[in-house]
Amino acid sequence: MSFPLLTATAALPAIGAVVTAAVPAARRTAAKWLALLFSLATLALAIVVLVRFDPDGDRYQLTESHWWIKDFGVRYELGVDGIGVALLALTALLIPFIILAGWHDADPLETGSKRWRPTQGFFALILAVEAMVIISFEATDVFVFYIFFEAMLIPMYFLIGGFGDRAHEHGEEAASTQRSYAAVKFLLYNLVGGLIMLAAVIGLYVVAGNFSLQEIAEARANGSLDMATNTERWLFLGFFFAFAVKAPLWPLHTWLPNAMGEATAPVAVLITAVVDKVGTFAMLRFCLQLFPEASKWATPAILVLAVISIVYGALLAVGQRDIKRLVAYASISHFGFIIMGIFAMTSQGQSGATLYMVNHGISTAALMLVAGFLISRRGSRLIADYGGVQKVAPVLAGTFLIGGLATLSLPGLAPFVSEFLVLVGTFSRYPVVGIIATFGIVLAALYTLVLYQRTMTGPVKAEVSAMPDLRVRELVVVAPLIVLLIFLGVYPKPVTDIVNPAVKSTLSDVQKKDPQPEVEAAK
Numbered sequence: 001m002s003f004p005l006l007t008a009t010a011a012l013p014a015i016g017a018v019v020t021a022a023v024p025a026a027r028r029t030a031a032k033w034l035a036l037l038f039s040l041a042t043l044a045l046a047i048v049v050l051v052r053f054d055p056d057g058d059r060y061q062l063t064e065s066h067w068w069i070k071d072f073g074v075r076y077e078l079g080v081d082g083i084g085v086a087l088l089a090l091t092a093l094l095i096p097f098i099i100l101a102g103w104h105d106a107d108p109l110e111t112g113s114k115r116w117r118p119t120q121g122f123f124a125l126i127l128a129v130e131a132m133v134i135i136s137f138e139a140t141d142v143f144v145f146y147i148f149f150e151a152m153l154i155p156m157y158f159l160i161g162g163f164g165d166r167a168h169e170h171g172e173e174a175a176s177t178q179r180s181y182a183a184v185k186f187l188l189y190n191l192v193g194g195l196i197m198l199a200a201v202i203g204l205y206v207v208a209g210n211f212s213l214q215e216i217a218e219a220r221a222n223g224s225l226d227m228a229t230n231t232e233r234w235l236f237l238g239f240f241f242a243f244a245v246k247a248p249l250w251p252l253h254t255w256l257p258n259a260m261g262e263a264t265a266p267v268a269v270l271i272t273a274v275v276d277k278v279g280t281f282a283m284l285r286f287c288l289q290l291f292p293e294a295s296k297w298a299t300p301a302i303l304v305l306a307v308i309s310i311v312y313g314a315l316l317a318v319g320q321r322d323i324k325r326l327v328a329y330a331s332i333s334h335f336g337f338i339i340m341g342i343f344a345m346t347s348q349g350q351s352g353a354t355l356y357m358v359n360h361g362i363s364t365a366a367l368m369l370v371a372g373f374l375i376s377r378r379g380s381r382l383i384a385d386y387g388g389v390q391k392v393a394p395v396l397a398g399t400f401l402i403g404g405l406a407t408l409s410l411p412g413l414a415p416f417v418s419e420f421l422v423l424v425g426t427f428s429r430y431p432v433v434g435i436i437a438t439f440g441i442v443l444a445a446l447y448t449l450v451l452y453q454r455t456m457t458g459p460v461k462a463e464v465s466a467m468p469d470l471r472v473r474e475l476v477v478v479a480p481l482i483v484l485l486i487f488l489g490v491y492p493k494p495v496t497d498i499v500n501p502a503v504k505s506t507l508s509d510v511q512k513k514d515p516q517p518e519v520e521a522a523k
Contacts (some may be wrong), residue, residue, distance in 0.1 A: 006078040006138045008063050009045045009088070013038055013095070014131035016464065021124035028119040032103060035123035039096040042130065046092030053085045055498050059173075059505050060140060060214065068144070073210040077141040082502035083354050084137045086495060087281055090361045091274050093135070095130045099123060101369045101477045102266035106163050122163050125155040129270060136278050141284065146201050149201040149242070149282070150194045152275060157187045159270070164262045182258035189255040193245035200238025204290070207231060217289045217509065229293070236294035240287050246279030249339055252310040253332050260328035261381070265372020268324060272331045272368075273361035280338045280357055284350070284506055288342075292510040295343070302343045303426075303433050309336030311436070314443030318450070320396070322381045323371050326451060327364065330407055333440050334360050334415075340437060341422035345510060349425025350503040356418035357494055359406075359488060363415050366481040367403030373474050374455070377467050383451065388460030393469040397456040399478045404452050406485045408444040414488035428515045 016038025023031040053061055060079030068076045080088060102307030106122030132152035139145035144502035161183030164176075199210070207227055208216045219225035227235075246251045256276075260268040288295045294384070334356070341353030374396060375381055390397035406413040409420075419441070427434030468477065488495065507513070 004064050005045070005049055006064055006080065009042060009049055009092070010131050010135040010138065012042045012045060012131075013127040013134070016042075016176065017124040017127035017131065020127060021120050023120050025118050025120070028107070028243055031120040031123055032099070035127055036096060036099050038127060039092075039099055039130070042134075043092040043096060043108060046089050046134075047189075047442075049080065050085060050089050050498075053080065053082070053498070055082055057500050059502065063140070068141075071328050072143075073212075074143045075210075075212060076144060077212060077214075078135070078138040078144075079140045079214075080138055081285075081505070082499040083281065083284055083506075086354060086498055087277055088129065088134055088137045088359055090277070090358050091130060091133050094269065094273055094361060094365055095126065097365060097369070097477045098266040098269055099126060099480065100473060101269075101372060102126075102264055103473060107129045107267060114349065122159070125159050126165075126266075126270065128155040129159070129275065133274055133278060136179060137281060140213045141200055141211050141307065142204060142213060142216075143292075144285070144296065145282070146194075146197065149197075149246075149278060149343075150191075152278075153187055153190050153194070156160050156275060157183050157272065158184055159267045160259050160263045163264060163267065178258075179262045182255075182262035185255045186259045190247055193252070194241035196238050197242035200235045201443060203231070203235050203238070206233070213286070215290065220290070220292070222508075233294045236287060236291035236298060239291070240283065240298065243279040243282045244305075244339075246276060247283075247335050247339060248276065248279070248332065249305055249335065250312055250332065251283065251305075253309065253313070256332060257325045257328040260331075260368075261322060261325045265324070265368050265375065268327070268372075269365045269368050272328070273364045276331075276335065277357050277361065280335065280342065280353070282356070283339065283342050288506050289509045295510055296345070299343045299345065301387055303340060304432060306336045306340035306343065307436050310340070310440035311336075311443070314440045314447065318443060318449040320447075321383055323383055323451070323455070324368070324381055326383075326447060327368050327371065327407075330361070330447065331445065333366075333444065334407075337419060337422050337437065337440065340426055340433065344422070344426040344433075346425035346429055346515070347500070347503055347507060348421045348428070350506060351496060351500055352418045352421025352423075352425055354499040354503065355492060356415065356422060358495055359414040359418045359485075362481055362484050362488070363403060363406035363413070366399070366478060366485060367407055369477055369481075370400045370403055373470060374400065379462060383454050386455035386461065386464060387458045388456070389464055390456040391460050393468050393474070395470045399470065399482060400456065401452055402482050402485065404448040406489075408448040409441060412486070412489045413443060414485045414492065416489060417492045 020031050020035045063079035066076045068074045106119040132148045136148045248256050310333050313329045317326050317329035338353045338356045341349040409416040431452030
């Protein structure tokens with residue numbers, strides 16, 4: 001029997017969460033180091049998965065399959081395709097940086113306030129989320145996926161509500177109220193989506209007789225499972241609704257600005273760079289593969305919602321006074337690009353969307369974590385409270401600028417390649433949608449450059465005149481992310497080589513081919 005590598009990759013952070021939570025309260029530093037070591041060990045296993053994955057091999061690799069609840073047809077089935085393995089690697093890569101960036105975020109307040117949960121709990125919850133996200137990227141049994149898709153809401157709820165941002169313009173009491181509101185809103189939105197998906201999962205079992213993604217997709221392909229048109233459409237909508245809430249897609253997005261605004265910067269990165277990717281990933285893996293005809297039927301409406309997300313999110317980002325809420329609305333706009341690329345139903349669009357998931361995770365992590373370092377120094381999230389930071393903390397300002405330029409998809413940085421592929425793939429089939437979406441790029445340049453100008457340039461405000469530059473720990477967090485943004489911006493081939501075969505399989509599932517160019521290239 002071969003070593004269960006995928007199970008080990010998900011189990012290791014789960015074990016780390018238990019061990020970290022069990023550390024005595026007086027040993028906070030030990031808990032931090034334990035969490036970091038478990039996250040690095042998980043990254044090492046993820047690298048092994050990445051190395052062993054063969055892009056030209058079977059669609060799902062490193063598979064595991066065991067009966068779990070045999071009477072109900074539930075199997076513990078795992079397997080990764082190119083899309084899943086890329087996002088698994090992204091998750092394992094970001095968690096150590098999230099832990100390092102949040103090194104002091106759960107330390108007790110100097111006033112002795114007991115509102116903060118133990119430091120051990122903060123890091124244990126981060127590892128628990130990592131375990132659930134990783135197994136969501138690996139699960140090929142719909143029921144197994146659903147369990148962890150929903151279970152990750154619990155640790156996220158406590159991370160938002162119990163360890164929120166301490167920088168609040170109206171004081172600690174108002175901050176506590178806002179954190180509770182944001183956490184409850186996050187939970188309720190996602191629970192509603194999950195309950196609707198549960199009904200669809202049960203309906204899928206009634207129709208197909210099992211929960212195996214591969215068996216159901218194969219039966220659909222060979223004609224042995226023939227769903228009625230209306231049945232397929234209702235099941236698709238049940239799945240898609242839950243994924244659209246998680247993604248988040250307009251108009252189901254309103255929980256995200258609250259959650260990211262009230263969470264600490266590392267937890268905000270965990271939300272948008274890690275957890276939310278499960279929603280867009282699941283659209284590719286489950287919606288398109290299980291319900292190909294319904295996916296094509298819903299495409300026009302989804303593209304309209306995606307374009308609204310792109311423009312609406314960017315417009316609201318332009319008008320924000322709060323740094324973290326600005327990044328949150330920018331993420332809504334970026335997720336609109338990802339969903340647009342998925343449902344453009346072209347190889348360029350879907351490759352770009354998958355690459356966008358990876359690149360957005362890195363760029364948002366870089367920008368939000370540097371913003372978190374900035375906010376922790378000044379004690380304010382308001383843009384108006386800053387000015388002239390580049391004169392007193394040039395390294396902080398420089399990394400903030402690179403993160404911002406990546407957010408607006410500057411050529412030479414990683415997000416540019418993915419955004420370009422999404423727009424090309426969309427324009428080749430839906431030119432009007434592609435043209436409207438380009439306004440999001442213009443608005444991204446506006447909100448990013450205005451943010452940098454107002455916080456980093458101009459006269460030095462008295463409150464930031466003594467602001468220290470990035471420390472060694474903070475440089476260790478930011479520098480690798482900046483290097484990755486530049487490397488993947490210049491040379492994205494390592495990622496595209498992994499995801500392209502999986503994208504071709506997905507297009508085959510929905511029986512779509514790329515539109516032929518109007519003018520053939522010269523031979």
